[in-house]
Amino acid sequence: xxxxxxxxxxxxxxxxxxxxxxxxxxxxxxxxxxxxxxxxxxxxxxxxxxxxxxxxxxxxxxxxxxxxxxxxxxxxxxxxxxxxxxxxxxxxxxxxxxxxxxxxxxxxxxxxxxxxxxxxxxxxxxxxxxxxxxxxxxxxxxxxxxxxxxxxxxxxxxxxxxxxxxxxxxxxxxxxxxxxxxxxxxxxxxxxxxxxxxxxxxxxxxxxxxxxxxxxxxxxxxxxxxxxxxxxxxxxxxxxxxxxxxxxxxxxxxxxxxxxxxxxxxxxxxxxxxxxxxxxxxxxxxxxxxxxxxxxxxxxxxxxxxxxxxxxxxxxxxxxxxxxxxxxxxxxxxxxxxxxxxxxxxxxxxxxxxxxxxxxxxxxxxxxxxxxxxxxxxxxxxxxxxxxxxxxxxxxxxxxxxxxxxxxxxxxxxxxxxxxxxxxxxxxxxxxxxxxxxxxxxxxxxxxxxxxxxxxxxxxxxxxxxxxxxxxxxxxxxxxxxxxxxxxxxxxxxxxxxx
Numbered sequence: 484x485x486x487x488x489x490x491x492x493x494x495x496x497x498x499x500x501x502x503x504x505x506x507x508x509x510x511x512x513x514x515x516x517x518x519x520x521x522x523x524x525x526x527x528x529x530x531x532x533x534x535x536x537x538x539x540x541x542x543x544x545x546x547x548x549x550x551x552x553x554x555x556x557x558x559x560x561x562x563x564x565x566x567x568x569x570x571x572x573x574x575x576x577x578x579x580x581x582x583x584x585x586x587x588x589x590x591x592x593x594x595x596x597x598x599x600x601x602x603x604x605x606x607x608x609x610x611x612x613x614x615x616x617x618x619x620x621x622x623x624x625x626x627x628x629x630x631x632x633x634x635x636x637x638x639x640x641x642x643x644x645x646x647x648x649x650x651x652x653x654x655x656x657x658x659x660x661x662x663x664x665x666x667x668x669x670x671x672x673x674x675x676x677x678x679x680x681x682x683x684x685x686x687x688x689x690x691x692x693x694x695x696x697x698x699x700x701x702x703x704x705x706x707x708x709x710x711x712x713x714x715x716x717x718x719x720x721x722x723x724x725x726x727x728x729x730x731x732x733x734x735x736x737x738x739x740x741x742x743x744x745x746x747x748x749x750x751x752x753x754x755x756x757x758x759x760x761x762x763x764x765x766x767x768x769x770x771x772x773x774x775x776x777x778x779x780x781x782x783x784x785x786x787x788x789x790x791x792x793x794x795x796x797x798x799x800x801x802x803x804x805x806x807x808x809x810x811x812x813x814x815x816x817x818x819x820x821x822x823x824x825x826x827x828x829x830x831x832x833x834x835x836x837x838x839x840x841x842x843x844x845x846x847x848x849x850x851x852x853x854x855x856x857x858x859x860x861x862x863x864x865x866x867x868x869x870x871x872x873x874x875x876x877x878x879x880x881x882x883x884x885x886x887x888x889x890x891x892x893x894x895x896x897x898x899x900x901x902x903x904x905x906x907x908x909x910x911x912x913x914x915x916x917x918x919x920x921x922x923x924x925x926x927x928x929x930x931x932x933x934x935x936x937x938x939x940x941x942x943x944x945x946x947x948x949x950x951x952x953x954x955x956x957x958x959x960x961x962x963x964x965x966x967x968x969x970x971x972x973x974x975x976x977x978x979x980x981x982x
Contacts, residue, residue: 488633571596583644628673680905741890744934770826823865
């Protein structure tokens with residue numbers, strides 16, 4: 484008999500929906516399965532545990548600890564307690580004790596095989612490796628997933644062994660509902676339920692494990708649901724989104740500036756759809772050194788008429804056409820200028836500098852002779868990569884007409900993004916902070932630090948991080964230290980060894 488807050492048919496529906504989602508095909512599930520199957524061959528053998536030297540066993544356990552994402556600060560603990568760990572592993576292999584007794588001997592403070600600092604994250608994978616068809620993982624997200632399903636059978640004050648026994652009971656009941664689930668797949672289902680990425684009935688999708696404070700919201704472009712959707716996309720605090728909107732409403736044009744990888748263009752595009760209410764009222768142009776006034780506002784372009792005769796006519800540019808599309812409408816329109824500081828701004832904008840500040844006035848355009856004004860319902864967001872060109876080099880007349888919003892490398896955004904993926908990462912978002920702090924110590928300015936977007940990759944395993952450091956971060960650092968490659972190697976080596 485299954486005890487849950489949901490009827491059996493609804494539980495089956497959740498399991499089926501998970502199986503048909505992309506979550507069930509995430510690469511970390513296969514990695515966890517392969518790791519558990521390979522551990523017995525590596526060191527969970529009685530002959531190895533009885534005959535190996537302390538040094539050999541310690542080296543093997545350190546490798547295991549790192550492969551499961553363990554922190555290197557416990558390396559000394561493993562070496563110090565290697566004798567107790569050997570005895571504990573032999574007990575795990577040979578004992579006929581029940582599950583509760585066995586786990587309590589490892590996890591209860593002061594128990595026979597308890598090792599300071601090594602908790603369930605170290606010992607449960609060993610138990611799973613010996614009984615991979617029976618026992619699964621145990622972490623906070625799995626606990627929370629079971630609680631959300633209303634299947635928490637343990638009580639406050641229960642021992643670790645008793646809690647794990649009840650977790651296993653709940654998992655066995657869920658697996659009985661769908662034969663396609665092994666312990667690894669079910670663990671991942673419970674993780675995404677627990678994280679909020681897989682919403683249950685009456686539950687809104689969550690992007691963060693924390694809750695946002697209650698604040699007063701001024702008038703915004705869309706209802707609060709759209710604001711929540713934007714928040715889930717960009718992982719910004721809600722106050723920051725509201726502030727961006729207020730600044731944009733105030734001057735009608737803002738610039739997002741910051742180091743590469745801080746999400747400026749991504750946020751601009753997502754925010755533009757939220758702010759206007761429709762992607763059809765958003766346009767994007769990217770400036771570059773050869774981009775001109777003629778392409779942006781208007782210019783003379785060759786064309787052939789119906790008789791094949793070549794003529795030169797005045798053609799409107801991208802921004803002028805967009806203005807005409809917005810003119811006379813009540814809806815908001817927004818133009819994103821990506822890499823705004825890479826173009827010759829005075830040359831591209833021309834008399835537009837005047838119109839940006841005085842929206843109610845018109846000027847005569849030099850090619851067509853038409854009177855032109857920027858409609859009041861048209862807004863601009865520019866993005867500026869400060870690693871390419873400092874904000875100090877931007878024309879002062881242009882700077883006065885824009886609000887400038889700084890984007891910094893932010894591990895909190897990276898952490899919320901990682902939580903939203905619905906499966907656990909094998910490394911922590913603090914790697915971003917450690918990398919940038921080291922770059923500062925090496926003399927790299929804040930405008931050239933590395934943003935969180937570089938680390939937002941599908942593969943959140945340790946192997947995935949290692950590939951990212953080698954093939955994405957290392958080439959970038961080689962540009963920074965092109966004459967001193969040894970500094971790059973030292974930075975990445977220290978970063979990896981710090982865990």
